[in-house]
Amino acid sequence: MSIYLDHAASTPLRESAREAWLAAATLTGNASSVHGAGQAARRLLEHSRERIAAVLDCDPIEVVLTSGGTESINLALKGLWWGKAGDREAVLLPDGEHHASIDTVDWLRARGARVRAVALDPVGRIPLDGFRTALTAPAPAALATALVANNEVGTVQDAAQLAAAAAAADVPLHLDAVAAMGHLPVSFSAWRGGAAPGVGLVALSVSGHKVGAPVGTGAVVVSRHARIAALLHGGGQQRGLRSGTQDIAGAAALAVALEDAEAERVGEQKRLVALGDRLWSGIRAAIPAAELLGDARDRLAGNVHVHLPGAVGETMLFLLDQEGISVSTGSACQAGVAEPSHVVLALGRDQDVARSVLRLTLGRTTVPSDVDALLAALPRAYARATSAARPRRLGADGVQPS
Amino acid sequence: MRILAAMSGGVDSAVAAARAVDAGHDVVGVHLALSRAGGTLRTGSRGCCTIEDAMDARRAADRLGIPFYVWDFSERFRDDVIDDFIAEYRAGRTPNPCMRCNEKIKFAALLERALELGFDAVCTGHYAILVDGPDGRELHRASDEAKDQSYVLGVLTAPQLAHTYFPLGSTPSKALVRAEAAERGLTVAQKPDSHDICFIPDGDTRGWLAEKVGTAHGDIIDRDGAVVGSHDGAHGYTVGQRRGLQLGVPASDGKPRFVLEVRPVSNTVVVGPKEALATAEISGSRHSWAGRAPQDAEFFCHVQIRAHAEPVPASAVVRESTVTVRPETPFDGVAPGQTAVLYDGTRVIGQFTVDRTVSAVPIAG
Numbered sequence: 057m058s059i060y061l062d063h064a065a066s067t068p069l070r071e072s073a074r075e076a077w078l079a080a081a082t083l084t085g086n087a088s089s090v091h092g093a094g095q096a097a098r099r100l101l102e103h104s105r106e107r108i109a110a111v112l113d114c115d116p117i118e119v120v121l122t123s124g125g126t127e128s129i130n131l132a133l134k135g136l137w138w139g140k141a142g143d144r145e146a147v148l149l150p151d152g153e154h155h156a157s158i159d160t161v162d163w164l165r166a167r168g169a170r171v172r173a174v175a176l177d178p179v180g181r182i183p184l185d186g187f188r189t190a191l192t193a194p195a196p197a198a199l200a201t202a203l204v205a206n207n208e209v210g211t212v213q214d215a216a217q218l219a220a221a222a223a224a225a226d227v228p229l230h231l232d233a234v235a236a237m238g239h240l241p242v243s244f245s246a247w248r249g250g251a252a253p254g255v256g257l258v259a260l261s262v263s264g265h266k267v268g269a270p271v272g273t274g275a276v277v278v279s280r281h282a283r284i285a286a287l288l289h290g291g292g293q294q295r296g297l298r299s300g301t302q303d304i305a306g307a308a309a310l311a312v313a314l315e316d317a318e319a320e321r322v323g324e325q326k327r328l329v330a331l332g333d334r335l336w337s338g339i340r341a342a343i344p345a346a347e348l349l350g351d352a353r354d355r356l357a358g359n360v361h362v363h364l365p366g367a368v369g370e371t372m373l374f375l376l377d378q379e380g381i382s383v384s385t386g387s388a389c390q391a392g393v394a395e396p397s398h399v400v401l402a403l404g405r406d407q408d409v410a411r412s413v414l415r416l417t418l419g420r421t422t423v424p425s426d427v428d429a430l431l432a433a434l435p436r437a438y439a440r441a442t443s444a445a446r447p448r449r450l451g452a453d454g455v456q457p458s
Numbered sequence: 459m460r461i462l463a464a465m466s467g468g469v470d471s472a473v474a475a476a477r478a479v480d481a482g483h484d485v486v487g488v489h490l491a492l493s494r495a496g497g498t499l500r501t502g503s504r505g506c507c508t509i510e511d512a513m514d515a516r517r518a519a520d521r522l523g524i525p526f527y528v529w530d531f532s533e534r535f536r537d538d539v540i541d542d543f544i545a546e547y548r549a550g551r552t553p554n555p556c557m558r559c560n561e562k563i564k565f566a567a568l569l570e571r572a573l574e575l576g577f578d579a580v581c582t583g584h585y586a587i588l589v590d591g592p593d594g595r596e597l598h599r600a601s602d603e604a605k606d607q608s609y610v611l612g613v614l615t616a617p618q619l620a621h622t623y624f625p626l627g628s629t630p631s632k633a634l635v636r637a638e639a640a641e642r643g644l645t646v647a648q649k650p651d652s653h654d655i656c657f658i659p660d661g662d663t664r665g666w667l668a669e670k671v672g673t674a675h676g677d678i679i680d681r682d683g684a685v686v687g688s689h690d691g692a693h694g695y696t697v698g699q700r701r702g703l704q705l706g707v708p709a710s711d712g713k714p715r716f717v718l719e720v721r722p723v724s725n726t727v728v729v730g731p732k733e734a735l736a737t738a739e740i741s742g743s744r745h746s747w748a749g750r751a752p753q754d755a756e757f758f759c760h761v762q763i764r765a766h767a768e769p770v771p772a773s774a775v776v777r778e779s780t781v782t783v784r785p786e787t788p789f790d791g792v793a794p795g796q797t798a799v800l801y802d803g804t805r806v807i808g809q810f811t812v813d814r815t816v817s818a819v820p821i822a823g
Contacts, residue, residue, distance in 0.1 A: 374527055375575065395530070444574035 059381040059429045063358065063419025064207055064235060070268035070313050070420075077270055077309035087302045088291060101304045107311035111318050112262065114244035114277045120294050121275050121307050125234040125263035128276035129156040129201075131287050131298065132230040132259035135278075136199040137164050138285035140228075148190050148200035150174040150182045152208075152402035154232060157201050172197060176402050179351040180211030187218060191225035200229045204236035208386035208399040208415055209350030210359030212240060219247040223256030228282065230259040238267040238317035239325065239356045244277045253281030262314075264306070268420065269313035273306040324420065328358035331418050331427055335360050338431040343438055349400060349413065358418035361386070363400075367412050367441035375437035381430055386415040459578040461485045461623060464564060465518060465526070467511030469639045469646045470583025470626060472518035476642055477625035478581045479522050485581070487519035487526040490568065492535040492559075493657060514646050521644055529571075531563055538562035540657055544670050547693040550722030551795025554610070554765070555655055561613035569621055579623045586611050587627035587804075588619060593750040595619040599804040600627045609765050612799035612809035616749050664694040664702075676725035678705060681718065681734060692720050695727045698735055698791030705729070716791065718817075735791035736818035740798055741782040745810035752776060752807060760801040761785060763792050763812070769801055781810040788818040 060068075080100055085093030087101045102116070109116040122128045137147065147169045149161045165171050174186045182202060191197055200222055205212045215231055222229035233242050248257040259282060264273030278284055278297060290299030339346050339362055347363040364372065369385035376383050386397045396410035416430065461483040463475035478485045489512050512528055519526035539558045546553035569580045585600035586608040594616055600606040614622065629635055632651075639647035654661040671693050678687035687705035689695065699717040709715050709731070716735055719728040740763070755776055760769035761783050772785040783798060792798075792815050800807040 370527070370529055371571070371575065377525070377527075440575060444571050 059426045061416045061418060061422070061426065061430060062382045062384045063422070064266070064356075064415065064417035065384055066265045066271065067268055067419045068421050069265075069270060070316055072316055073269045073309040073313040076312040077305050080305035080308040083304060087304060088293060097304050101302055101307050104304070104307035104311040108275055108307070108314055109277075111311075111314040112242060112244050112260070112275070112277055113246060114260075115280065117295065118244070118277050118280055119275050120278050120298050121273070121302060121310070122298060123272050124265070124274035125154075125232070125261055126156040127287075128234075128261035128263070128274050129154070129230070129232060130160050132261060132276050132278070132284075133157065133160045133199070133201060134164065134287060135284035135297070136228050136230065136259065136282065137169060139283040140198045141283055144196055144198035146170045146172045146195065146197040148172045148174065148187075148197045148227070150187070150202050151176050152180060152206060152399040153201065153203055154207055154234070157203075157232060158398075161201070169198070176404075178404055180206050180209045180349075180399070180403055181351060181354075182213050182218065184214070184217055184221065188221045188225065191221060191227045196225060197227045200227050202229070202231060204231050204233040204242065205240060205356050206350065206399060207235035208397060209361045209403070210235075210355035211351040212236070212354040212356065216247050216249075219251070219257040220249060223249060223251035226252070226255045228255050228258040230261070231257060232261050234261055234263045234266055235356065237262045237314070238321060239358075241321075248279065254279075254283050258282040259284070264310045264313060267313045267317040269310040270306060273303070273310040275310065320420070325357045328418050328422070331422060331424065332358050332360050334424070335416060335418070335427045335430065336362070338427070339434060342431065342435045349403060349405075356417075358422070360416040360418075361413060362416070363405075363409050363413050364438055364441075365409075365412060366445055367438050368445050369411055369413055371441040371444050372414055372437055375440055376430075376433060379433045379437070381433055383430075384415045384417070385413060459483045459623075460576060461579055461581045462568070462572040462575075462577040463487045463524070463581040464568060465489050465515035466583070466652075467508075467514035467518075467646065467649075468583065468652065469636055469644070469649055470585075470632075472515070472522075472583070472644050472646050473635050473639050473642070474581055474583040474625045475518065475524065476522050476638075476644070478623065479524060481625070485522070485524045486577070487515065487522070487524050488568075489515040489526070489528045490535075490563070491528050491530045492532055492539075492563070514649065518644050518646060521642065529568070531567055534567045535559070535563055535657075538567075543655075544667070546795050547667055548671055548722060549795075550692065550720040552696050552793035553795045554797055555657075556610050556765075557613050557797055560610055565614055565618045565622060569618060573621060579621045581623040581625060583626055584611060584624050585626050585629075585632075586624050588622065588624055589805075591749075595749060597748045597806040598627075599801075599806075600629075602629060602631045605632050607765075608801075608804075608806050609762055609797075609799050612748060612797065612806050613746060614748055615746050619749060667691075667693050674725050676727070678703065678727045678729055680709075680715075681728065681730045686715075686729065689727055692722055692725045692727050695720050697793035703729060718791075720793070734817060734819050736788035737785075737790075737792045737815050738788050738818035739782060739784050739816035740789065740792050740812045740814070741780055742798070742810040742813040743780045744813075745776075745779070745781045745808060747808035748806040759783075759807055760803075761789075762799045762801065763789055763796055774800055781808075 083097055085097035087098040105119050106116045109119050147161050149171055172190045174190050202218050204215045244260050258279040260277040262275050265271040286297045288299045293299050345365045349361045349363055396407050400410040461478045463485050465471045465487045516526050539555050542558055543553050543555045572580050584607045585605040587598040589596045599608045636647050658666045673690040676689055677685045678689055680686050686707040695717045697717055715729040716732055718730045718734050759774050761772045762769045770785040772783045775782045794812050796812045797809050799809045
C-alpha cells in the first residue's frame with residue numbers, strides 16, 4: 057500500500073506533460089542556432105512560451121524559463137536588488153515566507169540590504185496595513201516579496217491588494233506563486249493593473265513540478281519594464297536575463313502541465329476542498345486535541361495542516377511512513393532533519409507547536425480511499441508518538457539502583 | 459527482531475547494520491542529527507553531524523535496502539553532552555563526552571524512542587561483546603583489543619544492555635570490517651576513523667573551551683604554593699598534561715613538570731614532578747552497574763581510567779553510594795571527572811565518575 061499525501065512537496069508527473077516532454081526531447085537542435093534544425097527547436101520553444109504566457113496572463117517576452125521555483129525567486133530578488141536605481145536599501149520580507157526567499161534576502165542582507173519584516177496574523181495572513189506601512193516607512197523599500205499562498209499552512213493572501221499597495225508606494229514587488237499555481241487564479245496582468253513601469257507587481261515565480269511538469273522546470277514572469285540584473289551570464293538568451301541553452305522539452309512539458317492544471321482548476325478545487333474537509337473532520341473526530349493551523353476558509357484546496365499536541369512531527373512521519381503513507385512536517389533541511397517550522401513560529405506559536413505539526417496535501421491523484429487510509433492509521437500513530445515523547449526512563453542519571 | 463540501526467555515516471555502523479540485515483532482522487536505519495547548524499563537508503578531522511556524514515549514512519542504508527530517517531537529537535545533545543562538557547570543565551573536571559553521549563543519547567533518548575516505536579533493540583557499530591549469562595546480559599571487551607570500546611559503553615545499565623545489539627564485537631580486526639564494507643559495496647569502506655570530539659571539529663579543545671568558558675588570567679603554582687607561571691584559564695588544563703605550560707621558573711631538579719591539579723574556584727593550576735601524578739586511590743558516587751550489581755561490598759577487579767589506558771589490578775569497595783578503588787600499582791595521573799570502568803576479566807562490572815583522588819606521594823615537609 058502506498059498512499060501519497062505530500063502533493064505540495066511534488067505532485068506526480070502528468071501523462072500529457074510526460075508525452076510532450078519526451079516528444080520534444082527527441083528534437084535535434086539548439087534554439088539559438090540559425091539553421092533549420094535550430095529554427096524547428098526555436099519554434100517549439102516559443103510556442104511553449106506563448107502557451108505559458110497565456111496561462112499566467114502576461115506577454116510571452118515576459119516569461120523567463122528557469123530550473124524551478126528557487127531559481128526564479130533568486131533571479132527576481134537578487135536581480136531586482138542589483139538592478140535597483142538610487143539609494144533605496146530595504147527589502148520587505150513578510151514572516152513565514154519560503155526559504156528560497158528568506159535565504160536569498162539573508163544573503164542580500166550580508167551585502168548591504170536592510171530587511172524589513174511584516175508580522176503575520178495568527179492564521180498566516182499578511183496584514184495589509186502592516187504591509188503598506190513597511191513599503192514606505194521609514195523610507196521607500198527597494199523591493200518587496202510575498203507568497204501568494206503559504207506552502208506550509210496554505211493560507212491565501214490577497215495578491216491583488218498586495219500588488220496594488222506596492223504600486224501605490226512605487227515599490228517593485230515579486231510574488232511567489234509556486235504553491236498557489238494550479239489552485240488559485242493567477243493573473244500577472246490583472247494583479248499588475250495599471251501600475252507605473254518598474255513598480256507594483258514586476259515579477260512572479262512558478263515551478264513546474266508543483267503542477268505536474270517535470271522537476272527542473274519553472275518560470276519567472278519579469279515585467280518588460282522591470283529594472284533587473286541577470287544572475288547567469290553567457291549567450292544572452294531570454295532577454296539576457298537567463299543565459300544558457302534553452303530547455304525545449306522542459307518548456308513544452310511546463311506549457312502542457314500549466315494548461316491542464318488551469319483547465320482542471322475549478323473542478324479540482326471543489327473536489328479537493330471536499331476531500332480536505334472530510335480529512336480534517338475525520339482527524340478532529342479521532343483526535344479531539346488536533347488543531348487546524350492556517351486560515352480555515354482562505355486556504356489552498358487540499359491543504360490540511362494540523363497541530364497534533366504532544367506528538368513530535370518527525371515521529372509521526374516515521375510511523376505513517378512505516379504504514380506506507382507519505383506525509384510531511386512542512387519543512388526539511390538538506391541533512392533531512394525536520395526542523396521546527398518557521399511558518400508555525402510566524403503564526404505566533406511556540407517551539408512545541410512548531411515541532412508537532414503535520415502537513416497533509418492532497419492533489420490530482422488523491423482518491424477518497426487515500427483519505428480513509430490515513431484516517432485509519434492516524435489514531436494509532438498518534439497514540440504511539442505521544443507515548444514516545446514522554447520523559448526518559450532509561451539512563452535517567454546514569455545510576456542504576458543496586 | 460525489529461532493529462533500529464544508528465548510522466553515523468562511518469564504516470562501523472554501516473557494516474553493523476548490514477550484519478543485522480543478514481541476520482534476518484527487520485532493520486530501519488536512522489542518522490542522529492546532533493548539531494542543527496552542522497558543518498557541511500568534511501575538513502580535516504570530522505564530526506558525525508555533517509551533511510556529508512548524513513549522506514554517507516543514507517547511501518549505506520540504500521545499499522542495504524533498508525528505510526532511512528534522520529532524527530533530530532540536537533537539543534538533547536546540546537543539553538546533555540555539550541553543556542555538560544562545558545560545566546564539567548568549568549568545575550575543574552575532565553569529562554568524556556562520548557560516554558555521556560552513549561549514556562544520555564544513543565542508549566537513552568534514542569533507545570527509548572525506538573522501544574516506544576516498536577523496535578526491540580538499537581544496533582550500533584561499537585566494538586564490544588554482549589553475552590547472555592546466568593545473571594542476565596553481560597558486557598565484554600571486543601575481540602580486537604585495539605578497537606575495544608567497552609570502556610565508553612561502561613555507563614550502560616542492565617535495561618539498556620537488554621535492548622542493545624553490537625554486531626561487530628567479535629570481529630578480529632577493524633581491517634576485516636573495512637574489507638567487508640568494500641565487499642558489500644559500501645562507499646564508506648575507506649572513510650577515515652573519527653578520533654576527536656565531534657562538536658569540536660578542528661580538534662582545538664582548548665580554544666573551543668576558551669570561547670565558551672572565557673579566559674581568566676591565573677597562577678600556575680608548584681606543590682609548595684610558589685608561583686611558577688601563569689595561564690589564561692584553568693579550564694584549559696588537564697591533570698597529567700605536560701605540554702604548553704610555558705613556565706617562567708625552572709624546576710629545581712631541572713625535570714619536566716606536569717599538571718597535578720586544577721582548582722577552578724581559585725583559577726589555579728598546580729604543577730609538579732611526574733612522580734607526584736601517582737594516584738593511590740580514587741573514589742566517586744556517580745556510579746552504575748553494567749548488569750547485576752556486585753554481590754560483595756569489597757572485591758577484586760581491573761580498573762581502566764581512560765579509553766586507551768591499561769587496566770590496573772585493584773581492590774574496590776562499595777559503601778553506601780560511594781565506590782572507592784585502590785590500585786595495586788598507582789595510577790599515572792587521574793583527573794576528577796574521568797570515568798573509572800571496573801572489569802572482571804573481560805566483563806564490565808560497572809563504572810563511576812571520579813570525584814576525589816589521593817596522591818601516592820605525600821607532599822614533603
